[in-house]
Amino acid sequence: MNVPTGYIVGLSAVLFALGVLGVLVRRNAIVMFMSVELMLNAANLALIAFARQRAELSGQVFVFFIIGVAAAEVAVGLALIVAIFKTKHSIDVDQVSGLRG
């Protein structure tokens, strides 16, 4: 695909901004978490675009590591959400105010 790298980075920026909007607006913890995945994915897209432009494979290896770390993050994050649901019977982030002083 012979498209200027700028276009793909622009699409990546749009997807990242949508992820930020999701984290800020939604209060369902699982949907917020999915928005975080959206942001990670947007960053991956930019890295792949730059890797293609520079003809440098390190960018693709970084994306590989990001996907691995995201898998670990999802496992721990979803375990936390399950643990919170067990005690609060809700995953609305407004209800999780146990640390408020």
Next chain:
Amino acid sequence: MTTDLLIFFGLAAVAIWTAVCTLLSRNAVYSALFLVLNFLTVAVFFLLLQAAFIALVQVTVYAGAIMVLFLFVIMLLGAERVETQPSLPWQAPVAAGLTVVLFGLMALAFALSPASPGAGPSPSDAFGSPAAVGEVLFRDYLLPFEVTSILLLVAMVGAIVLTRRPRPKETP
């Protein structure tokens, strides 16, 4: 060139539309399914950008394993639609404004950055193939690779510890 631009804008429209639907769906299951579509679209982008191996990893790990985990937890908790009334009525407009500001800043940074140095060297056909990525991964990035495996092990142990039942008091 024109065909490439048509493909790009079509795929970009699908990606943005699925992302918006992910945010707007009232039901978390629909959100997850739209997110799967988004990941698949991005995987097609990876394929078109000569990253075949990463595209396959994206489909198997992201669209496969991670989203199955999400759907499993959503259905396990029965938490499809637990959205209560917002306690802060001004939250959504302020969030939208902040997002627009963030996007404006990114556009500004992009506009002010020095022009990219042209197309650069044109990658060969083997660029991004599993063999090429594997060579770089196991030659230049072997230590980070091993650290990632330890990280995954720690995450697995952490997930098990976080979700296990509290052990009943042992009687002497």
